[in-house]
Amino acid sequence: MKRFQVSDDDFLRVEARDCPMTSCAAPAGSPCRTGRGKVAVGYHTARFRLAPHLAKALSVPVPPVRRPGTAWVELPRPVADAETAEHARIGYARASTVRQSLDTQLDSLKAAGVARVFSEKISTRATTRPELDKAITLAREVRATGVAVTLVVHEHKCLGRGLELAALAEQLKAAGIGLRFLTGELQGSHDPSGVVFTVLAALSGMEREYIRDRTLEGHESARARGKHIGGASVVDENMLSMALHLRGQGASLRDIAAKLVITSGAKKGRHPSAATVLRMLREHDQAVEAAALQAVTPPAV
Numbered sequence: 001m002k003r004f005q006v007s008d009d010d011f012l013r014v015e016a017r018d019c020p021m022t023s024c025a026a027p028a029g030s031p032c033r034t035g036r037g038k039v040a041v042g043y044h045t046a047r048f049r050l051a052p053h054l055a056k057a058l059s060v061p062v063p064p065v066r067r068p069g070t071a072w073v074e075l076p077r078p079v080a081d082a083e084t085a086e087h088a089r090i091g092y093a094r095a096s097t098v099r100q101s102l103d104t105q106l107d108s109l110k111a112a113g114v115a116r117v118f119s120e121k122i123s124t125r126a127t128t129r130p131e132l133d134k135a136i137t138l139a140r141e142v143r144a145t146g147v148a149v150t151l152v153v154h155e156h157k158c159l160g161r162g163l164e165l166a167a168l169a170e171q172l173k174a175a176g177i178g179l180r181f182l183t184g185e186l187q188g189s190h191d192p193s194g195v196v197f198t199v200l201a202a203l204s205g206m207e208r209e210y211i212r213d214r215t216l217e218g219h220e221s222a223r224a225r226g227k228h229i230g231g232a233s234v235v236d237e238n239m240l241s242m243a244l245h246l247r248g249q250g251a252s253l254r255d256i257a258a259k260l261v262i263t264s265g266a267k268k269g270r271h272p273s274a275a276t277v278l279r280m281l282r283e284h285d286q287a288v289e290a291a292a293l294q295a296v297t298p299p300a301v
Contacts (some may be wrong), residue, residue, distance in 0.1 A: 139175065257274045
């Protein structure tokens with residue numbers, strides 16, 4: 001069983017709140033005390049578990065600077081403000097492919113003082129992102145205890161684009177979870193129910209459409225100059241027949257692709273991608289539909 005690690009400065013998180021033990025009742029800024037009026041060797045469990053970061057710790061020792069065992073003396077209470085108040089920060093890092101590195105994001109989150117970070121390598125087009133779901137679930141649990149929570153990410157693109165980002169904003173808004181970007185155009189802290197985040201979701205969707213439109217324009221321009229777009233075809237009649245048979249049996253695109261083999265070209269012996277299978281079947285269906293339409297359409301007089 002892995003032992004919970006307590007950092008050297010965790011006592012500050014403990015002392016951010018008054019001790020709820022009636023036998024101690026040490027005010028914020030001071031260590032816990034024993035019934036005999038001495039500085040306790042460890043903080044009372046009911047007190048350090050008020051700090052979400054330490055909820056699973058077995059014990060939190062009083063540091064030597066507090067002089068455990070000596071006569072207890074109340075220390076000056078810290079000034080409570082937005083910067084020093086108890087605030088949980090949960091980090092999230094994401095890369096679109098396994099080849100991309102998360103080091104930059106993880107380093108920036110660590111530098112920002114984020115202790116708990118969820119990370120994954122997955123496309124924003126994925127319908128579910130397990131680690132992001134875990135981060136939001138933890139944030140909800142911490143927020144339910146009355147502690148302010150902020151989801152911290154390196155840049156807004158790490159969270160998603162368009163509708164995905166808008167849906168995430170609604171989740172954060174409903175749970176009362178804050179959001180902070182460490183870099184990018186929207187660097188800083190933002191209220192997910194505010195206008196900035198709403199505009200961000202809209203702009204992200206527009207950005208994807210812009211990239212798509214520019215790509216299609218480039219393809220059309222290349223075709224007009226006689227240039228071929230895309231790689232060599234890997235589809236043949238035998239592959240199409242097998243794909244149609246498997247589809248008729250209810251197989252998924254991935255299952256169909258796994259059972260097909262390319263018989264020629266540079267990719268000979270490999271399986272086609274699910275996207276290739278989808279395109280092949282779609283083109284076949286369009287051709288059949290066009291032929292059927294032509295067959296029932298009376299010839300022009």
